Amino acid sequence: MLKFAPSILTADLARLGEAIKEAEAAGVDWIHLDVMDGVFVPNLTFGPLLVEAVRRVTSLPLDVHLMIVQPERYLEDFAKAGADHITVHFEATYHPHRAVQKVKELGKKAGLAINPATPLEAFEPLLPELDLALLMSVNPGFGGQRYIPTATERLRRLKAMRDRLNPGCLIEVDGGVNKETLAEVYRAGADVAVAGSALFNRRPVAENLKELKEVLYALGGR
Numbered sequence: 771m772l773k774f775a776p777s778i779l780t781a782d783l784a785r786l787g788e789a790i791k792e793a794e795a796a797g798v799d800w801i802h803l804d805v806m807d808g809v810f811v812p813n814l815t816f817g818p819l820l821v822e823a824v825r826r827v828t829s830l831p832l833d834v835h836l837m838i839v840q841p842e843r844y845l846e847d848f849a850k851a852g853a854d855h856i857t858v859h860f861e862a863t864y865h866p867h868r869a870v871q872k873v874k875e876l877g878k879k880a881g882l883a884i885n886p887a888t889p890l891e892a893f894e895p896l897l898p899e900l901d902l903a904l905l906m907s908v909n910p911g912f913g914g915q916r917y918i919p920t921a922t923e924r925l926r927r928l929k930a931m932r933d934r935l936n937p938g939c940l941i942e943v944d945g946g947v948n949k950e951t952l953a954e955v956y957r958a959g960a961d962v963a964v965a966g967s968a969l970f971n972r973r974p975v976a977e978n979l980k981e982l983k984e985v986l987y988a989l990g991g992r
């Protein structure tokens with residue numbers, strides 16, 4: 771079963787609590803929180819304070835995606851704020867392995883993310899220790915971007931690597947997932963789909979989620 775993790779980046783932040791409750795009632799699996807520092811990516815969002823606020827309104831797993839340089843400086847703060855999964859970028863630290871170990875020491879699920887231009891092999895040495903492998907299918911920084919088609923083949927190769935090295939690690943795809951691209955990311959082996967605009971834009975989350983799930987039913991998935 772493919773899991774859905776709505777990114778709150780495209781939710782109405784003025785009524786974030788309601789938007790999250792609406793997503794939870796619609797049947798999403800995780801809440802995805804995009805933390806940006808204006809250095810690693812050309813955008814700024816929020817920090818542990820908001821994670822803490824979101825923690826108070828939902829019992830769903832909080833999937834925190836850190837797009838910040840030297841993420842090791844803040845791992846403890848995000849853990850304390852109530853993150854369940856903490857994902858760091860391979861490109862954002864000199865020591866991705868140390869950062870992943872630190873997340874695990876804090877008792878949280880550890881994820882590693884890579885950008886579209888980073889060779890897939892970056893995952894290989896760390897895969898045996900990861901709970902999540904996040905493949906970016908857009909350049910990180912903004913919601914609402916177009917899916918980069920080369921991500922599909924990278925997902926296939928990542929799935930083969932994951933099956934060989936750590937079958938328990940989940941593959942998460944992030945960026946441009948919508949009703950047009952969902953079938954290919956699902957077939958290529960994604961376990962978790964992050965979706966911002968496809969879930970929060972235009973219509974109620976429940977209707978958007980239903981439309982995405984229909985794509986999966988049509989493929990014989992669930």
Ligand code: DX5
Binds near residue numbers: 804913915944946
């Ligand atoms: C991009 C973020 C994504 C993004 C997804 O930097 O990591 O999580 O918000 O948004 P959509 O689904 O609109 O591409």
Ligand code: ZN
Binds near residue numbers: 777802804835964
């Ligand atoms: Zn993200």
